[in-house]
Amino acid sequence: MGKAEVRRRSRMDDGELGDAVAQARGGDEAAFGIVYREIHPMLLGYLRGLVGEDAEDIASEAWHDIVRDFGAFRGDGERFRGWAAVIARHRALDHLRRIRVRPRTSGFDERTKEPLTLQDTEGVALENLSTERALTLIAELPQEQAEAVLLRVVLGLNGPMAAKVLGKRPGAVRTASHRGLKYLSERLNGAGRNDE
Amino acid sequence: MNDFREHDGWLDAAVAERLLSGQDIAEADSRAADLTRLLTVAAKPLPVDSAREHAALAAFRQARDSPVGRGLRRRTFRSRPVKVLAGGIAAVFVLGGVAIAAQTGNLPLPFHPGAATSGPVPSTATVPGNHGAVAPHPSGTPSSSAATGSSHTPVPPAQPSLPAAVTSPAPAGQDVKGLCEKYVQATDRGQSLESRSGARLEQAAGGKSEVDAYCARLLGRAAAHGKSPASPTPPSSRPTGPPTPRR
Numbered sequence: 001m002g003k004a005e006v007r008r009r010s011r012m013d014d015g016e017l018g019d020a021v022a023q024a025r026g027g028d029e030a031a032f033g034i035v036y037r038e039i040h041p042m043l044l045g046y047l048r049g050l051v052g053e054d055a056e057d058i059a060s061e062a063w064h065d066i067v068r069d070f071g072a073f074r075g076d077g078e079r080f081r082g083w084a085a086v087i088a089r090h091r092a093l094d095h096l097r098r099i100r101v102r103p104r105t106s107g108f109d110e111r112t113k114e115p116l117t118l119q120d121t122e123g124v125a126l127e128n129l130s131t132e133r134a135l136t137l138i139a140e141l142p143q144e145q146a147e148a149v150l151l152r153v154v155l156g157l158n159g160p161m162a163a164k165v166l167g168k169r170p171g172a173v174r175t176a177s178h179r180g181l182k183y184l185s186e187r188l189n190g191a192g193r194n195d196e
Numbered sequence: 197m198n199d200f201r202e203h204d205g206w207l208d209a210a211v212a213e214r215l216l217s218g219q220d221i222a223e224a225d226s227r228a229a230d231l232t233r234l235l236t237v238a239a240k241p242l243p244v245d246s247a248r249e250h251a252a253l254a255a256f257r258q259a260r261d262s263p264v265g266r267g268l269r270r271r272t273f274r275s276r277p278v279k280v281l282a283g284g285i286a287a288v289f290v291l292g293g294v295a296i297a298a299q300t301g302n303l304p305l306p307f308h309p310g311a312a313t314s315g316p317v318p319s320t321a322t323v324p325g326n327h328g329a330v331a332p333h334p335s336g337t338p339s340s341s342a343a344t345g346s347s348h349t350p351v352p353p354a355q356p357s358l359p360a361a362v363t364s365p366a367p368a369g370q371d372v373k374g375l376c377e378k379y380v381q382a383t384d385r386g387q388s389l390e391s392r393s394g395a396r397l398e399q400a401a402g403g404k405s406e407v408d409a410y411c412a413r414l415l416g417r418a419a420a421h422g423k424s425p426a427s428p429t430p431p432s433s434r435p436t437g438p439p440t441p442r443r
Contacts, residue, residue, distance in 0.1 A: 024256070027260045029253065029256060029257060029260075032253065032256045033249075033253060036249060036252055036253070037244060037249070040244055040249070040252075041241030041242050041243075041244060042241070044242045044244075045238065045239070045241070045242055048242065056245060056248060059248070060248055060251060060252070063251075063252040063255060064252075064255050067252070067255045067256045067258075067259045067260075068255075068259050070256075070259065126230055126233050126234065129233070129234065129237050130237070131237055131238060131240045131242060132242075133237075134234050134235075134237040134238035135238050137234065137238075138234075138238055149216070150238075152216040152217065153215075153216060153218070153235050153238055153239050154238060154239050156218065156239070158217065159213075159216075174209075174213075177212070177216055178207075178209060178212040178213075181207060181212050181215060181216070181231060182207055182212075184231060184234060185207060185227050185230070185231045188227070188230045188231060188234060189227055189230065
């Protein structure tokens with residue numbers, strides 16, 4: 001294997017996103033459309049990791065809150081990503097509390113069963129790994145690690161912003177995300193199964 | 197857990213940080229390539245559901261085009277202090293009423309045994325238990341209370357209104373008693389109170405239909421001074437009812 005290529009999908013420049021956010025706050029619908037198409041796929045990925053199949057519904061709820069509170073937001077693109085993540089996260093955690101009180105078949109339940117099937121394979125087949133599957137793998141980490149990795153990788157937040165979203169110290173979030181990567185790597189190589 | 201140490205060989209903090217921030221890593225290890233691939237796939241944008249996008253745009257337009265909705269929200273937020281103030285004023289009338297009763301010796305007063313003199317008595321000393329939240333700082337001047345209030349309360353407007361309401365209960369109470377006397381005299385003559393006084397009395401009593409009973413109780417107590425000193429409940433429980441908002 002040669003040099004590992006990481007280049008992930010191109011993200012909108014923070015300044016550019018910040019401009020679009022400002023215009024949208026001013027009432028520009030086209031600008032809001034740009035913001036939505038930039039942010040929504042990431043929010044969806046993040047939520048997918050948090051709530052599984054219900055991600056679309058929770059994302060819709062989050063957008064409802066976002067447009068409602070748009071006027072209160074101040075900041076650039078990076079801050080907006082973080083702000084949107086906080087809103088989505090609150091919605092997701094509310095949702096998880098609800099389904100814990102009144103359990104039903106949902107992404108949350110499916111997620112907890114998934115590791116069994118994965119452990120039967122020789123590691124994880126990466127050739128035709130779907131985004132959903134990749135997110136599920138991350139979601140199987142302990143929640144603290146899963147969230148840290150999702151915020152960094154899927155939402156593309158920097159370390160300090162991810163910590164802010166989670167309401168934790170940056171050092172703690174950094175440690176959690178690094179641990180998460182290590183577990184994921186073990187998992188990919190089937191090492192998790194031999195782990196006594 | 198020895199796997200862990202093995203992984204540490206290539207996946208140190210610096211490499212992890214580069215992976216997390218989506219930067220290229222100069223790492224020949226196949227495990228690095230695998231992990232990179234996983235993260236890259238996870239970060240791929242999920243398809244946007246156009247129906248949901250339209251819904252979001254509609255929500256955006258609705259929020260944008262209805263400043264009324266936003267205004268309403270703001271207004272209800274602002275109206276709360278007003279409500280508190282109104283409640284406070286009503287409570288002042290009510291407490292004042294209790295003060296009158298106390299002053300005339302109908303309430304058992306540990307601090308004023310048998311004191312039945314004129315002049316404003318700090319009625320808050322006789323405040324029944326359920327008004328403890330408002331009453332404990334009757335001597336606090338409006339300025340000092342307002343200062344502390346605004347320094348550590350999330351909703352500053354609500355707090356400063358309270359001291360203002362609390363500091364003048366006795367005069368207001370005198371007012372109510374006076375109003376009752378006027379009311380009774382007027383009724384005896386077949387007249388009614390001028391509207392402003394009437395409205396104030398109704399507010400203190402908790403409604404037009406309550407005024408008769410309220411004043412009878414207030415003045416009756418005073419008249420019955422010495423007859424039933426150990427029944428403080430009616431004056432305190434009765435008037436506290438009305439001004440308490442139902443929600």
